[in-house]
Amino acid sequence: NAGVTQTPKFRILKIGQSMTLQCAQDMNHNYMYWYRQDPGMGLKLIYYSVGAGITDKGEVPNGYNVSRSTTEDFPLRLELAAPSQTSVYFCASRVRGTNTEAFFGQGTRLTVV
Amino acid sequence: DQQVKQNSPSLSVQEGRISILNCDYTNSMFDYFLWYKKYPAEGPTFLISISSIKDKNEDGRFTVFLNKSAKHLSLHIVPSQPGDSAVYFCAAQGGSEKLVFGKGTKLTVNP
Numbered sequence: 001n002a003g004v005t006q007t008p009k010f011r012i013l014k015i016g017q018s019m020t021l022q023c024a025q026d027m028n029h030n031y032m033y034w035y036r037q038d039p040g041m042g043l044k045l046i047y048y049s050v051g052a053g054i055t056d057k058g059e060v061p062n063g064y065n066v067s068r069s070t071t072e073d074f075p076l077r078l079e080l081a082a083p084s085q086t087s088v089y090f091c092a093s094r095v096r097g098t099n100t101e102a103f104f105g106q107g108t109r110l111t112v113v
Numbered sequence: 114d115q116q117v118k119q120n121s122p123s124l125s126v127q128e129g130r131i132s133i134l135n136c137d138y139t140n141s142m143f144d145y146f147l148w149y150k151k152y153p154a155e156g157p158t159f160l161i162s163i164s165s166i167k168d169k170n171e172d173g174r175f176t177v178f179l180n181k182s183a184k185h186l187s188l189h190i191v192p193s194q195p196g197d198s199a200v201y202f203c204a205a206q207g208g209s210e211k212l213v214f215g216k217g218t219k220l221t222v223n224p
Contacts, residue, residue: 004156031210040122042202042216043157050210058211090156092212099145099164102212104156 002026006091006105013081013112021076021108023091029103030096032074034058034066036087037107043090049074050096081112116140117205119215127223132190134201134218139184142208148177148188149202151217157202161188165207193222 007022025032030051035043035058045058049068063085065077074093078085088109094102118137126132136146144165149157163170163177163186170177176189190197203215 033212035214040216042119043214045211045213048210092156094212098206099162101147101159101162104149104158106156107154 004091004093004103004105006089006108008108009106010109011111013078013110015081015083015112017081018077018079019081019110021078021089021091021110023074023076023105024072025074025091025093025103026072027093027095027103028071029093030071031094031102032068033092033102034064034074034076035090035092036060037090038087046076046089078110083112086110086112115215116143117203117213117215119203119218121218122216123219123221125221125223126193128195129192132188132193132197132220132222134188134190134203134220136186136188136203136215137184138186138205140205140208140213141184143205143213144207145205146177146179146186147204147206147212148175149204149214151200151202160201190220193220195222195224198222 004025033048034046047066049055091105092102147162148160150160151157179186200217202217206212
């Protein structure tokens, strides 16, 4: 029972490099989310998706892009990495509808140097 | 503009005593509230939730209280155990598909 799987778990990037954080869920959830967690700052929503082909911005979308070609996958793309993107990134998913909890992956710790 | 606020960054209690974690919100559209628990190097895990049509929800040692008029909710843990030591996040949803989180409260339960 995999749930929400994120890869990689750790990554160090140089300034200006690009990378894709992978997120996959096997629960057939329609809704998927990307959050970042900075120390003492809680979880901030980057992007979310309510289904394949539909994405929308959260609180802090600048510097990121997403796509949702399938129900299972929701990759997060970082273009031209900056030190301000050093953070822990969490992917989450939940079933469609109101009053449902989200399930989180284990996180990706990204350092930009 | 922080819509979900957890004003206490940390809380320390003795094992066996009650832990009370507080959360305030500003958005009147929120109608479902959740508490998540997070251990270091792990993702948040769902703990307990409450709908705005209720004022209390209980699950074992965990109880969440909701005061809609004050836009305030609290999580009570009784009795507290050392394994409860973690960061607790309050979250809210309603009016959209977004799930909005507070900054978290680090709970330490001392043996």
